[in-house]
Amino acid sequence: MSVSTLAPPPFLSRERTIAGAGFNRWLVPPAALAIHLCIGMAYGFSVFWLPLSRAVGITAPVACPADMGFIAGLFATACDWQISQLGWMYTLFFVLLGSSAAVWGGWLETAGPRKAGLVSAFCWCGGLVISAAGVYLHQIWMLWLGSGVIGGIGLGLGYISPVSTLIKWFPDRRGMATGMAIMGFGGGAMIGAPLANMLMQHFAGPTSVGVWQTFLAMAAIYFVFMVVGALGYRVPREGWKPAGWTPPAASANAMVTHRHVHLNVAWKTPQFWLLWAVLCLNVSAGIGVIGMASPMLQEVFGGRLIGLDLTFSQLDAAQKAQIAAIAAGFTGLLSLCNIGGRFGWASFSDRLGRKMTYAVFFVLGFALYALVPTTAHMGSVVLFVLSFCIILSMYGGGFATIPAYLADIFGTHMVGAIHGRLLTAWATAGVLGPVLVNYLREYQIASGIPREAAYDQTMYILAGLLVLGFVANLLVKPVAEHLYMTDDELKKAGKLAAQSKEEKVHADFEDFEEEAKDGTAGAGRASTPVARGATPVALAVVAWLAVGVPLAWGVWITLQKAVILFR
Known part of the structure; x- marks a missing residue:
C-alpha cells in the first residue's frame, strides 16, 4: 500500500475508535458511566415539578380558568401548570427511550459508540436548552418537545451506546461490565437531584423559581461529561480477547x-x-x-x-x-x-x-x-x-x-x-x-x-x-x-x-505512523506486528475519579437522607 493512499478514517467513524495494542479496557467503563450518570437524571426530574407548578405565581400556584381547553393550556402564559401535566415528561422519557433504542439500535452497530454517544449528548443537552426556553417563555409544549421527545431520543441512544462495546471488552465478565455502566443510569438522579436543588436555590429570586437557569447550567455540565465520555469510547478489534483468558468450550x-x-x-x-x-x-x-x-x-x-x-x-x-x-x-x-x-x-x-x-x-x-x-x-x-x-x-x-x-x-x-x-x-x-x-x-x-x-x-x-x-x-x-x-x-x-477493509486501512495507517517514528516505514510491515505502549495507569485512575467522585457525593447525600428513616 502506497503512502499516498494511507488516510485515517473520518473522526466519528467506528473504524477510528478501534483500539490499538496495549489499550487498557478499564478506560471504557468510566466513559460509559460519564454518559449514563448524565442521562440518568431522567429518574430525578420530579425535583422540578413543584417549582414549575408555581413558575408564574412564584410563591403560590396561579390556577388556570376552569373552562380553559387543552390546546389553550399549551400556550397559556398567565397561569401555572399542573403537576399532572408536567408528569407527562416522565412518560415521554421512557417511551422515547425504548422507541429510539429500537429504531436506531441497528445504526449504532455500524456507526459505532462514539458517534451514538455524541448524538446522545446533543439530544439530551439540547433538549434541556429547549426546555429552559420553554420555562422562560412559559410554553409547556416546549418542555414536552425538548426534554420529553428530543431528550428521550438522547436517553435511548446514550443508554445503549456502551452495551455492545462493553460486552466485547469483557467477554469474561459480561454481567459485571454492563452492570458498571447501567449502574450509572440508576445513579444519575442521586447526583442530579441534589445538584438541581442547589442550583435552583442559587438562581431563585423574586421573579423566578430558578428552573430555566438550572436547566441551562446542567445542560452545560452534562454536555462536557457526555462529550468526553463519547470520545473515550474504544472498540476492540475482531478476535481480541483478554490476556490469559480462554473462552469456555462451546458445549460447556x-x-x-x-x-x-x-x-x-x-x-x-x-x-x-x-x-x-x-x-x-x-x-x-x-x-x-x-x-x-x-x-x-x-x-x-x-x-x-x-x-x-x-x-x-x-x-x-x-x-x-x-x-x-x-x-x-x-x-x-x-x-x-x-x-x-x-x-x-x-x-x-x-x-x-x-x-x-x-x-x-x-x-x-x-x-x-x-x-x-x-x-x-x-x-x-x-x-x-x-x-x-x-x-x-x-x-x-x-x-x-x-x-x-x-x-x-x-x-x-x-x-x-x-x-x-x-x-x-x-x-x-x-x-x-x-x-x-x-x-x-x-x-x-x-x-x-x-x-x-x-x-x-x-x-x-x-x-x-x-x-x-x-x-x-x-x-x-x-x-x-x-x-x-x-x-x-x-x-x-x-x-x-x-478485520474488515476499513479496519485494515486503519491498522495500516497506525502501523505506518509508528514505523515513521523510528524510520522503518515500509520495511517488513506484513511480517511483524508493531508493539505499542500500554495505556498509562494514571489515565485510568483519573478517568475513574472523574466519575467516581460525583457518584460518591451523590451516595453521601442520599445516605444522609436515608438515616432519617431509622431515627
Missing part, C-alpha cells in the same frame, strides 16, 4: 452461544419475545413501586413513623411534613438499592448464569411482594423497608443483566441493536406499571378501603406478574441451529473474525 453451557444471530432474525424468534416479557414484567412490578414509594410508606404507616398511633388522615400539616421527610429518606435508600443491584446482581450472574439469576428475581420477588401487606399490618417498618430494598435491587439487577442475557443467547456482534429492540419492553412497562398501581390505589380508596390497606391487592397483583415472568424465563431455550449466521453471512455483515 448450552445457554451461552459462541455464534451470532442477525438482528433481523433475532427479533422474530420465540427467545426474543420471551426475554421481552421477562424484562417487561420485572420492570412493570418494580417501576410501579418506585413511582409510589413515598406516598405508600406514609399512607401505610401514618403516625407510627413518628411514634404516634394515628392514621395518615388523622395527622396535621406539621406531622405530615415530618413523615414526608422520612419518606424522602426511604426513596433515597431505594435509589441506592437500585444502583447496588445493577452492579451486584449483574456481576453475580456471571457465576450463577443469566437464566438462574432471573429465576431468583421472580421467585424471591414473588415472596417479597406477597409478604409486604403482612409486614405492613404487623406495623414492622424495618421488614417493610428491607423487603422493598431487596425488590428494588432486583429491579435494577434486571436492567443490568438483560444485555448479558441477550449476548448469551444471540451472540455479541449485534447485541447492541437487539438490546435496543428489547427496550420497547421498558417503554411498555413505563406505562403499565404506574398506571396499574395508581389506578388500583384510587379505585380502592374510592371504594372505601382505608388508605393503609389500599395497596394490599396491588402487591398481590404485582406478585402475579412475577409468576408470569418466571414462566417466560423458564421457557427460554437456546436458539435453533439454523438461525445462526454462517461465515458467508458474517462476511456480508462485515463481522468476520478477520
Whole structure:
C-alpha cells in the first residue's frame, strides 16, 4: 500500500475508535458511566415539578380558568401548570427511550459508540436548552418537545451506546461490565437531584423559581461529561480477547452461544419475545413501586413513623411534613438499592448464569411482594423497608443483566441493536406499571378501603406478574441451529473474525505512523506486528475519579437522607 493512499478514517467513524495494542479496557467503563450518570437524571426530574407548578405565581400556584381547553393550556402564559401535566415528561422519557433504542439500535452497530454517544449528548443537552426556553417563555409544549421527545431520543441512544462495546471488552465478565455502566443510569438522579436543588436555590429570586437557569447550567455540565465520555469510547478489534483468558468450550453451557444471530432474525424468534416479557414484567412490578414509594410508606404507616398511633388522615400539616421527610429518606435508600443491584446482581450472574439469576428475581420477588401487606399490618417498618430494598435491587439487577442475557443467547456482534429492540419492553412497562398501581390505589380508596390497606391487592397483583415472568424465563431455550449466521453471512455483515477493509486501512495507517517514528516505514510491515505502549495507569485512575467522585457525593447525600428513616 502506497503512502499516498494511507488516510485515517473520518473522526466519528467506528473504524477510528478501534483500539490499538496495549489499550487498557478499564478506560471504557468510566466513559460509559460519564454518559449514563448524565442521562440518568431522567429518574430525578420530579425535583422540578413543584417549582414549575408555581413558575408564574412564584410563591403560590396561579390556577388556570376552569373552562380553559387543552390546546389553550399549551400556550397559556398567565397561569401555572399542573403537576399532572408536567408528569407527562416522565412518560415521554421512557417511551422515547425504548422507541429510539429500537429504531436506531441497528445504526449504532455500524456507526459505532462514539458517534451514538455524541448524538446522545446533543439530544439530551439540547433538549434541556429547549426546555429552559420553554420555562422562560412559559410554553409547556416546549418542555414536552425538548426534554420529553428530543431528550428521550438522547436517553435511548446514550443508554445503549456502551452495551455492545462493553460486552466485547469483557467477554469474561459480561454481567459485571454492563452492570458498571447501567449502574450509572440508576445513579444519575442521586447526583442530579441534589445538584438541581442547589442550583435552583442559587438562581431563585423574586421573579423566578430558578428552573430555566438550572436547566441551562446542567445542560452545560452534562454536555462536557457526555462529550468526553463519547470520545473515550474504544472498540476492540475482531478476535481480541483478554490476556490469559480462554473462552469456555462451546458445549460447556448450552445457554451461552459462541455464534451470532442477525438482528433481523433475532427479533422474530420465540427467545426474543420471551426475554421481552421477562424484562417487561420485572420492570412493570418494580417501576410501579418506585413511582409510589413515598406516598405508600406514609399512607401505610401514618403516625407510627413518628411514634404516634394515628392514621395518615388523622395527622396535621406539621406531622405530615415530618413523615414526608422520612419518606424522602426511604426513596433515597431505594435509589441506592437500585444502583447496588445493577452492579451486584449483574456481576453475580456471571457465576450463577443469566437464566438462574432471573429465576431468583421472580421467585424471591414473588415472596417479597406477597409478604409486604403482612409486614405492613404487623406495623414492622424495618421488614417493610428491607423487603422493598431487596425488590428494588432486583429491579435494577434486571436492567443490568438483560444485555448479558441477550449476548448469551444471540451472540455479541449485534447485541447492541437487539438490546435496543428489547427496550420497547421498558417503554411498555413505563406505562403499565404506574398506571396499574395508581389506578388500583384510587379505585380502592374510592371504594372505601382505608388508605393503609389500599395497596394490599396491588402487591398481590404485582406478585402475579412475577409468576408470569418466571414462566417466560423458564421457557427460554437456546436458539435453533439454523438461525445462526454462517461465515458467508458474517462476511456480508462485515463481522468476520478477520478485520474488515476499513479496519485494515486503519491498522495500516497506525502501523505506518509508528514505523515513521523510528524510520522503518515500509520495511517488513506484513511480517511483524508493531508493539505499542500500554495505556498509562494514571489515565485510568483519573478517568475513574472523574466519575467516581460525583457518584460518591451523590451516595453521601442520599445516605444522609436515608438515616432519617431509622431515627
